[in-house]
Amino acid sequence: MDEIKSPWVKEDESEGEGRWFLGDEAALKTEQAVEKASWKTKRPKSKGLTIFIAVAGLISILLLAAVTLNLQARPSTQKETHPKPSQPSKPAPTPETIKHQETILSKPQLRDTKEYTLSPAWNFGSSPTTREYFWTINDAVLNPDGVFRPMILINNQYPGPLVECNEGDTIIVHVENKAVNATAIHFHGMFQNGTNNMDGTVGITQCAIAPNSNFTYKFDVKGQHGTYWYHAHHSAQASDGLLGPMVVHSKKEKDLQKMDYATDRVVMVQDHYHNLTSELLMEYLAPDQENNEPVPDNGLINGRNVRDCADFEGWACNSTDLEIPTIDLEAGKRHRLRIINVGAFAEFQIQFDEHPFYVTEVDGTDVHPEPIHRVNVLPAQRYSVVLETNVTTASTFWMRARMVTHCFKNKNERLQSETRAIIRYTGKDEKTSSQEPTSKEWPDAIEVICRDLNTTALRPVEVISPPPADEVIVLRANFEIGDWRLARGFFNESTWHANATHPSLHRFLDSGLQSTSVKNPVAINEKTSPSTTSTTVLIPSIFTAINSSSSSKAATAIRPAQLPYQGI
Secondary structure, eight states, X not given: OOOOOOSEEESSSOSSSOOEEEHHHHHXXXXXXXXXXXXXXXXXXXXXXXXXXXXXHHHHHHHHHHHHHHHHHSOOOSOOOSOOTTSOOOOOOOOEEEEEOOOOOSSOEEOOGGGGBOOTTOOTXXXXXXXXXXXXXXXXXXXXXXXXXXXXXXXXXXXXXXXXXXXXXXXXXXXXXXXXXXXXXXXXXXOOTTOGGGSOOBTXXXXXXOTTEEEEEEEEOOSOOXXXXXXXOSTTGGGGTOEEEEEEEOTTHHHHSSSOOSEEEXXXXXXXOSXXXXXXXXXXXXTXXXXXXXXXXXXXXXXXXXXXXXXXXXXXXOOTTOOOOEEEEETTSEEEEEEEEOOSSOOEEEEETTOOEEEEEEXXXXXXXXXXXXXXXXXXXXXXXXXXXXXXXXXXXXXXXXXXXXXOSSOOTTOOOEEEEEEEEEOSSSOOOOSOOOOOOOSSOOOOSOOOOOGGGOOBSSOOOOXXXXXXXXXXXXXXXXXXXOOOEEETXXXXXXOTTSOHHXXXXXXXXXXXXXXXXXXXXXXXXXXOSSBOOOOOSOSOOOOTTSXXXXXXXXXXXXXXXXXX
């Protein structure tokens, strides 16, 4: 029998106890032992190499430190862009905030018209300022002309407070609605570039402010100045009292106004109804009422007038505490009057007896002075006029705000179409006259046609030419009448009703975000689109499609000599 070779071997060849391994593992151990012996024989050489590397590394570190110190010692040839640690940079100054918070009166009352006289100490060049207003909307019963009627007031006064700021300022208005109906505030003429959600138009850019709710308007006044106003933009609540003036000053105002003046003030004119506008709208929007707009009962100047209560039998009326509106002007000076038609329907023709005047601003655009003696102002329009108090035959004169009744379909037997205020000359040493004027009317015929002032004769101080249009869109606005039609407005033969609970702006944005066919991001109030540098105009698709065959010649560009349109 052959001898069977054992697979186990001992770690060494010595006799006695020792470690045993399988044959293959023993071979591996033998190889490891040989490598270990070899490493021991080479170790002195490896140690020398390690010392050499350490010395070389130390020398490199010393050389790098020397170079760094040398560079720091050299004078810098570049302009320092960061402050030194010992001189930390100052944070950007926080804009000053001015709070306009008035006491809410316990009883409703007419606002003191002196609040509409602008301060001569106003700083046109102040740094951008945040101007914060606090308004409580409430229902009340008031008698601006003697006849009591339900009204909607701001802080229990009528009209609303003056909003005054500089171009570049930030306006914040906190609105708390304590009235029984929902409402919203629109700042008429403000561009709202980038903040169209602050435009205050119910059903277009926002939902109405519900009763016992609040809303804060915040926007920057950029790229515009001049005379504006604000009003409710839900139903016809503006004619129920929710309105007031707004003035935006330019840093260059004294240069843009080509006639200097001693005082500056707001004069608001308006038609006035004794019924709630909700009642009037219901009648007007009924069938067979086309061109039958409600005829006013009276006119107001800065929210007041005086009527004989005998003319309104059966109405609650008290005019004993009311006075004819007055405007006190220092004699021998020039005075700026910012005339605003804050009414709903009537066109007013404005004149100052025996005093020609100069138009110097139209709807936020400064113009070169043009002498006239009457100016027609339609609802929402604004004209600044400069009046010189240089007549020596008397010290009191009538300001006449006459409604152009030719536009009215029906007659209102109780209407006095002419509303008056007294212009009173004042002097440093003289008492203001309390007598009613005996001034004379201008001899030329009174305007009977409903039309605007011919503005082609007015030349803007700053000529702003519109940029070339990328696309021409023709919009035709009109009312269709006859055949028992409802009194509705049309754009391109399409009428439309706002959705107060889902505004157009919201729907437009929602459609852009939800649509699967939108290739580019939705841009709102962007000067340039996300993918191009050309001017882009986006229009919500709330009307029917425009006929593509319409000729672009139907749209005419604004000539430089004309006034640039300021929006609504």
